Amino acid sequence: MASPVTPPRGMRDFLPRDKARREHALGIIRSVYSDFGFDEIETPVVEDFARLHSGLGGDNEKLAFNVLKRGLTPEDAVAAAESGSLDSLADLGLRFDLTVPLARFYATHRAELPPVFRAVQIAPVWRAERPQKGRYRQFMQCDIDIIGEAGPLAEIELISATSAVLSALGLTGCRVRINDRRLLTGMLDAFGFVADEHPGVLITVDKLDKIGTAGVLAELRDRNATPDAVNRLEEFFARPAPDDQPFGEAQIRSRLPLGVDDAVIADLAMIGSAGQSGSPVTFDPFLVRGMGYYTGPIFEIEHPELRYSLGGGGRYDGMIGRFLGQDVPATGFSIGFERIVDLLELAENTRTDSTVLVYDRDVEPSRLIALKAELVAAGRRVRLEKRAKNLKALLDRVTGEGFGAFAFVTSATASASDLDIKPLG
Template sequence: MAQTVTPPRGMRDFLPAEKARREHALSVIRGVYAAHGFDEIETPVMEDSSRLHAGLGGDNEKLAFAVMKRGLTPDDLAAAAESGDALSLADLGLRYDLTVPLARFYATHRAALPPVFRAIQIAPVWRAERPQKGRYRQFVQCDIDIIGDAGPLAELELLTATVAALDALGLEGCRIRLNDRRILAGILGSWGVPDDLRERALITIDKLDKIGPDGVSAELATLGIDRPGVADELRQLANADWHLGDRGSSRAEPGVPPAWLDLEAFHDLVALRDALPGTPVDFDPTLVRGMGYYTGTIFEIAHPDHGYSLGGGGRYDHMIGRFLGHEVPACGFSIGFERIVDLLAVGDEGQPRSVVLVHDRDVAPGELLTLKHELVASGMRVRFERRVKNLRALLDRVTADGFDAWAPVTAETTDAASLEFRDLAA
């Protein structure tokens, strides 16, 4: 019986054309972020298990891949099985996001970093998800973070850089959704949710788009939060005509503000909106962002043509303090790369022309290399292919590999200037 040769479930191979498409998108994102003053760093794919399970990652902690300790004995395995403590068998784990590693990185290297550090991280992460369309066990995250700035400039830099990156990719017309964890705390307080259940309640509210108000109400009831009318209140919050007032207004309020509304947080959101001219901004008091480490402003970017978020982030001022013993303000944004890359129609604008030289058998290797040297020096991507009887099949294959032109090479070809380039798309 033949062995299975597919990748592990939830993980993927990428053929050359798709890999080139992804790298082009990543190059655009990196270029925009660098132009906005961010510097790229790299962290290990694994972190200490205790750090990954420190209560910072919300439900994602349950999805972390654990790496078993070396030298475990059958007795160790039996003891863990009896106690139900599987994590005692692991001392490392694959990172499930890039924010926890960044906090550890900053705590390690802070003496070598500027007072306000602007970081780019673009790398794969791993989660033990149930694989399905658009949800993978290994995927790329594109993060920018600002550490050391407690003021609104950090949020504004993150939002403007992200919108600029999406615009550069051709995804214009995005909208920003804003909320603040202080406002969510006010809503939960008005429902009488005890402190020890608030994070669980937020995780449930974060599912509002998927399971609806009635589903959220039912799930909250299983946690012991059985407040009558929660579903109706969620509908009102989601459907009310929330606005941030006229641009330029410093004291805008949504009509008569509810008693639970944290007005300081709301006015901070108004100030953010007023500093982002030309970008549509919506206040959504039901926006949660599932991570447990957010402390203040939270935001997402959505596109009117797609019913899902293209990325999000927020302020997480208490995370780094867990490593240093004193608070350091921090704020970050993550683009949903796997979602946006499927939306892109990546063209060849600004890219070197890619050419296949289809040569006869009798063309000398030295002459081929001379041609290739000339073309590469002019900025082209070049591949050799020997002419075959089924030329159409060959051209279809190199077109699928991302090449856009080909040229026949015979023994009479003298130099690159004499090549006749033919469009593969024709």
């Protein structure tokens, strides 16, 4: 028996109908982001190894696919393995997200870009994940970023544009959860966690949705986090839920311990209030976002029927400075295209001017090509199909492939004006 011929694990083929559906969704996304003033860019699929492994990508750096240097010999590989210096084997790597390439892009082209640059990137990325349902080794990311705007206007634009995309795709019931990494730091300080503990504590707190408050407290104690700080966090978890209040500074403050930064609260309230015209915005004091490069507001898209987010992002003011030598304010929002496209009930991408010419066997190829060219010049999409014994099966198939009309071609058909074009379906 022949071995199955399949794509590499965690990667997929897309049949024409699936590809058309994805492109239809991508067309909507591109159109809405363009309407909101974002310009699309493109970056290489590979970046320098050192840049991808500079500490900007968090845990994703461990999942990078690396590209071996040209000219390596087996002896080189053995020597690198024996010395424990496998990094010396690679000089490039496939991008694992679009944020690190964008930071490099901006550092490269800053003189050619406007003072405030609004970028769209829609492209595949690669991660050496363990493949499972909804988790792939190659997948599409759709990112918008604003570079050069230090104030909350940037986050308001990102949330507004992303809410408009969700609406245009027909995805209802979403809300945007927001927080600020500075508030998280303030909370940990207020509870009494020392600065060196913060990264590990945030990793644990980020699991709150999965393991609950008891699981978070148990893990922190297993980590030997400051006992008094863990006890204060436990008391905070146990306090009565705050009264329902409209979104704003008072509501945010009621969900935080005393001693956090009032200026940060005011900025976050401004972002959330301005974003309420789209998907509802809610404050979540324990929203973490795992990437360590976030420096300010962070956000995620939540859907009531799903346990995972449909996208997220935040402010990363320190990243571009790694490449440029000076800090540049930057913030971005990424929608989870692979998750979103599976939820969509998109209209069939059927064009009434998509026509199938069903031809008899005795029709000359030159006649078919001339007819097809005539119809294409008139603005139709045209496919040639040889007439089959089971005509109904043929017509059902092309209808399912998005064609809206058909016509028979015989040896007597001289031009497109002789065709009797009929609707399908």
